[in-house]
Amino acid sequence: xxxxxxxxxxxxxxxxxxxxxxxxxxxxxxxxxxxxxxxxxxxxxxxxxxxxxxxxxxxxxxxxxxxxxxxxxxxxxxxxxxxxxxxxxxxxxxxxxxxxxxxxxxxxxxxxxxxxxxxxxxxxxxxxxxxxxxxxxxxxxxxxxxxxxxxxxxxxxxxxxxxxxxxxxxxxxxxxxxxxxxxxxxxxxxxxxxxxxxxxxxxxxxxxxxxxxxxxxxxxxxxxxxxxxxxxxxxxxxxxxx
Ligand SMILES: NC(=O)c1ccc[n+]([C@@H]2O[C@H](COP(=O)([O-])OP(=O)(O)OC[C@H]3O[C@@H](n4cnc5c(N)ncnc54)[C@H](OP(=O)(O)O)[C@@H]3O)[C@@H](O)[C@H]2O)c1
Numbered sequence: 296x297x298x299x300x301x302x303x304x305x306x307x308x309x310x311x312x313x314x315x316x317x318x319x320x321x322x323x324x325x326x327x328x329x330x331x332x333x334x335x336x337x338x339x340x341x342x343x344x345x346x347x348x349x350x351x352x353x354x355x356x357x358x359x360x361x362x363x364x365x366x367x368x369x370x371x372x373x374x375x376x377x378x379x380x381x382x383x384x385x386x387x388x389x390x391x392x393x394x395x396x397x398x399x400x401x402x403x404x405x406x407x408x409x410x411x412x413x414x415x416x417x418x419x420x421x422x423x424x425x426x427x428x429x430x431x432x433x434x435x436x437x438x439x440x441x442x443x444x445x446x447x448x449x450x451x452x453x454x455x456x457x458x459x460x461x462x463x464x465x466x467x468x469x470x471x472x473x474x475x476x477x478x479x480x481x482x483x484x485x486x487x488x489x490x491x492x493x494x495x496x497x498x499x500x501x502x503x504x505x506x507x508x509x510x511x512x513x514x515x516x517x518x519x520x521x522x523x524x525x526x527x528x529x530x531x532x533x534x535x536x537x
Contacts, residue, residue, distance in 0.1 A: 297322030307380025311480030353406030476531030479503035
C-alpha cells in the first residue's frame, strides 16, 4: 500500500491507460476520483476500484472546473492530478476533418489546461502536490504524415508542462510528463480514414505496450522522494520499431 491515503484525480480514467492507472493507484491504497463522460464504463470502474466517479466532458470548461472541485471536495483535498484523457484522431491535413482537429485541441490541450488551473489551489495545499501529464512519443517527434495534428497537441502538452514546471515551482508542485509510445488500448478506433484505422490497429496490436506498464510509471512518479523532481519518462514496448 505504497500510496496509502494519497488523493488522486485521474482524467479519462474509465478506459484504456486511465483505467489501468485507476486500478493500480487503488491497489496501492490511493483514494482515486475518475473523471470521464458519464457512461457505464465510468460506473463499472468506480464499482471495481472503489474510486469516486466524476462525470464531466473535458471539452466544456465550466463543467471541468466544477468536476475538479467536486473531486477535491469528495476526496477531502488533492495531492495529484493525472491529466490522462486524450483524443487520438490521426489524419493528414489536406483531407482532414475539422471535427477531429477540434476534438484533439479541446481535449488534449484546453481540457488539460482547465483541469490543471482548477487543481492548482488544491495541489498547493498538499505537501506533495504533483501534476502528471500523459503526453506521447508524438510529443517528442512527428512519426509520419498522418500524425502532425495529434503530435502538435502533444508537443503543446510538453511546452505547457515546461511552463507549469517553472510557474508552480514556488508552490512546491512537481510537474512530470509521461510519454508512451504505442499502447494497446482503443487501437485507433476513432480514426476517420478506414485504411489508416486498420494500419494503426495492426501496429498497436503488434507493438503496443500494456496499459499497466504506463500505470506503473505513474505510481513510480508518485513514489519519488520529495526532493526528486522527475521531469519526463518516455517509454515504448521493446517491440516498437524506433
Ligand atoms: N493508446 C496509445 O497508443 C497512446 C500512446 C501514447 C499516448 N497516449 C495518450 O494516453 C492517453 C490515454 O489514451 P488511451 O489510449 O488510454 O485512450 P482511450 O482508451 O480512448 O480512453 C480515453 C479516456 O478518456 C475519456 N474521454 C474521452 N473523451 C473525453 C471527454 N471529452 N471528456 C472526458 N473524458 C473523455 C474516455 O472516457 P469517455 O469516452 O467515457 O468520456 C476514456 O476514459 C491520451 O492522452 C493519449 O493521447 C495513448
